[in-house]
Amino acid sequence: MIPNELADQARAEVGRLKDMQDRFLQTYKQxxxxxGGPGWxxxxxxxxxxxxxxxxxxxxxQAGLDHAGVQALCSWAEKLALxx
Numbered sequence: 826m827i828p829n830e831l832a833d834q835a836r837a838e839v840g841r842l843k844d845m846q847d848r849f850l851q852t853y854k855q856x857x858x859x860x861g862g863p864g865w866x867x868x869x870x871x872x873x874x875x876x877x878x879x880x881x882x883x884x885x886x887q888a889g890l891d892h893a894g895v896q897a898l899c900s901w902a903e904k905l906a907l908x909x
Contacts, residue, residue, distance in 0.1 A: 846901075853877065853902040854909075866907065874903050 827835075857865045861873035878899055885895045 849898070850902050850905055853881070853899070854906050856880065857906060870907070874899075 856877045857873050860876040861868050861870075865873050881899060882892075882895050885898075886892060890898075
């Protein structure tokens with residue numbers, strides 16, 4: 826068992842992380858629409874995702890995020906964007 830204080834801290838951090846993931850996913854989908862148009866899911870998805878990554882990855886890496894982590898976050902966003 827962890828102390829209540831640490832459990833509360835972890836819950837708060839996870840809540841903030843979930844909010845940020847939701848916002849990032851929304852932005853990622855907006856970028857997909859920007860590059861691929863309204864029906865982007867029915868177009869060349871790999872090209873749309875590539876164009877989005879060309880813009881997003883440098884921004885995230887300049888902010889200090891790890892390259893592998895950035896790629897994983899983009900893959901996560903792409904998977905969810907296609908499911909929704």
